[in-house]
Structure formats: structure tokens, C-alpha cells
Amino acid sequence: MHIPVLLNEALQYLDPKPGDNFIDCTVGEGGHALAILKMTAPDGRVIGIDRDADMVLRLKESAKALAVNDRFLVHHGNFSEIGDISNQYDFSPLHGILFDFGMSSWQLEESRAGFSFRNIEPLDMRFDRTRDTETAASIINSWPEESIARIIYEFGEERYSRRIAKEIVVSRKKHRILTTDELVGIILRAVPRKQKGIHVATRTFQALRIAVNSELENVEKGITDAINLLSTGGRVAAISFHSLEDRRVKQIFREGSSSGLLKILTKKPVTPSDEEIRGNPRARSAKLRVAEKI
Numbered sequence: 001m002h003i004p005v006l007l008n009e010a011l012q013y014l015d016p017k018p019g020d021n022f023i024d025c026t027v028g029e030g031g032h033a034l035a036i037l038k039m040t041a042p043d044g045r046v047i048g049i050d051r052d053a054d055m056v057l058r059l060k061e062s063a064k065a066l067a068v069n070d071r072f073l074v075h076h077g078n079f080s081e082i083g084d085i086s087n088q089y090d091f092s093p094l095h096g097i098l099f100d101f102g103m104s105s106w107q108l109e110e111s112r113a114g115f116s117f118r119n120i121e122p123l124d125m126r127f128d129r130t131r132d133t134e135t136a137a138s139i140i141n142s143w144p145e146e147s148i149a150r151i152i153y154e155f156g157e158e159r160y161s162r163r164i165a166k167e168i169v170v171s172r173k174k175h176r177i178l179t180t181d182e183l184v185g186i187i188l189r190a191v192p193r194k195q196k197g198i199h200v201a202t203r204t205f206q207a208l209r210i211a212v213n214s215e216l217e218n219v220e221k222g223i224t225d226a227i228n229l230l231s232t233g234g235r236v237a238a239i240s241f242h243s244l245e246d247r248r249v250k251q252i253f254r255e256g257s258s259s260g261l262l263k264i265l266t267k268k269p270v271t272p273s274d275e276e277i278r279g280n281p282r283a284r285s286a287k288l289r290v291a292e293k294i
């Protein structure tokens with residue numbers, strides 16, 4: 001089961017009340033959404049968007065057992081289209097919008113989509129596997145070395161990006177690189193051993209996932225459109241898991257604040273307590289920012 005990150009903190013800031021309407025842009029397993037639905041009973045509604053069709057099916061199935069069906073609208077789609085999606089449901093006034101970037105535990109451990117360097121899986125990494133778009137394998141096997149190095153550097157903030165890209169190109173000349181363990185082997189050959197802290201493949205896997213899913217563009221468009229959709233007094237909350245996301249959220253909130261559109265409610269990002277991190281190590285890098293529409 002996925003443990004929702006910064007749940008109490010997000011609820012405190014979003015402050016859902018009976019009858020309120022919310023959009024959860026990254027509904028996943030519904031951890032945050034179901035907590036919001038409880039607080040907005042009896043008639044508040046939540047649209048839960050997720051780009052992963054398998055995730056959406058699983059959630060629809062598990063939500064059947066709960067008495068929230070007509071209040072919980074689970075939608076397969078990209079939150080970068082939040083405007084169109086909310087129009088389909090005639091969803092105003094809109095009191096709050098939540099983004100919880102990153103991945104769910106199911107995606108990482110069970111989806112077989114190649115998100116985890118700890119499992120042996122095809123190098124896919126698409127959140128939306130219903131569309132025939134670029135995969136991690138197609139990037140690795142067909143992009144020029146410099147472009148691969150650039151995304152590993154920019155989206156992974158990996159200092160050995162050039163060495164890794166070079167080793168990828170050497171390896172793919174022998175045969176196509178198709179699985180996570182082959183890529184991990186390449187990274188291990190490319191970088192010096194004995195690094196402290198995170199696994200040597202972490203940054204490269206993050207970079208590929210961001211590139212495959214155009215994550216940073218989506219974050220920018222999603223948050224910007226969310227701010228426009230909110231009713232006056234409504235709040236937008238965003239939970240980021242790495243500095244590239246957090247920087248964008250911070251920037252957009254700042255612009256909103258200086259143009260008189262937003263009031264920033266979190267001067268500094270809210271981070272998980274030691275207790276939360278102990279219970280859920282995945283929370284360790286989380287940062288929550290919240291702003292209110294003026």
C-alpha cells in the first residue's frame with residue numbers, strides 16, 4: 001500500500017470543508033483524495049486525475065467498496081489538461097487543488113514499467129502506457145550521445161552524465177539495451193564505485209523518467225492552469241520530490257504573488273517530520289508548498 005506523503009500537513013493547508021470541491025491532480029492510490037472526501041462529506045466532490053491507466057483502474061475498483069462513488073470522479077488523463085478536464089465535470093466553485101508528484105509505491109514496485117533499478121524489467125518508464133510515445137529504451141537506443149548526456153545531467157543532476165552516456169553508446173553498439181538491469185550494469189561500469197548515499201543508478205533513472213514523461217513541462221503547465229482555475233480563496237498545494245520540481249513550483253508561486261494573483265502560505269517549504277520519514281523513507285525528500293488565490 002502507498003502511504004500518502006505529508007498528508008496531515010496538506011490537509012491542514014487545504015482545509016477542506018463540507019461541500020467543497022477539490023481536484024487531486026495525481027490521485028494515485030487515492031490516499032490524499034479519500035482523506036479530502038471524508039472532510040468534504042456529505043456533498044463535496046473530488047476529481048482525481050492520473051496519467052497511469054492501470055492506476056486509475058485499480059483505484060476505481062477499490063473505491064467501489066467505499067460510499068464515495070458519486071462524489072469521487074476518477075479520470076484518466078494528464079494534469080497538464082486540468083482546464084479541459086474540470087470543464088467536463090462542471091466543477092466550480094473550486095476550493096482546492098493538490099499535486100503530489102513522483103510515483104506511487106505500486107508503480108515503483110509492481111507496475112513492471114521499469115521505474116525501479118532494483119527490479120529486472122523492460123526499460124519503459126511511461127506513466128501513460130496506453131499511448132505509443134517515447135520510452136526509456138527508445139531514448140537510450142536511439143538518441144545521440146550528447147542528448148543522452150544532457151538529460152542525465154539536467155534532469156538527474158548527475159555529475160558522471162558524460163561517462164554514463166558514453167558507456168551507453170558503447171554498449172548499444174553490441175546489442176540493444178532493453179532492461180533495467182542492463183542499464184544498471186552500464187552505470188556501474190561508467191561511474192567510480194564506493195559512492196556514499198543514494199544508489200549510483202538513482203539519478204539516471206530519475207532523469208529518464210522525467211524525459212520520457214515531459215514531467216517538468218507538465219508541472220509548469222499544470223500548476224499555472226490550476227492557479228487560473230481556482231476560485232477566490234481557493235488553495236493550491238504541491239508536494240515535490242526533487243529540486244527541479246520544487247524550483248518550478250516556487251518560481252510560479254512567486255510570479256503569482258508578485259502579480260497579485262496569489263498569497264503564498266508557506267514561506268519555506270513544509271517538510272516531513274522525522275517520525276514520518278522513519279515510517280515512510282519515500283517521504284524523505286518531500287517538500288510541500290501552498291498558495292491561496294486572491
Ligand code: SAH
Nearest residue numbers: 004026028029030031032051078079103104
Ligand atoms: N497522492 C497519491 C500518490 C500519488 S503518486 C496517493 O496518496 O495515493 C503520483 C501519481 O501521479 C502517480 O500515480 C502518477 O501516475 C501520477 N502522475 C504523474 N504525472 C502525472 C501527470 N502529468 N498527470 C496526471 N497524473 C500524473
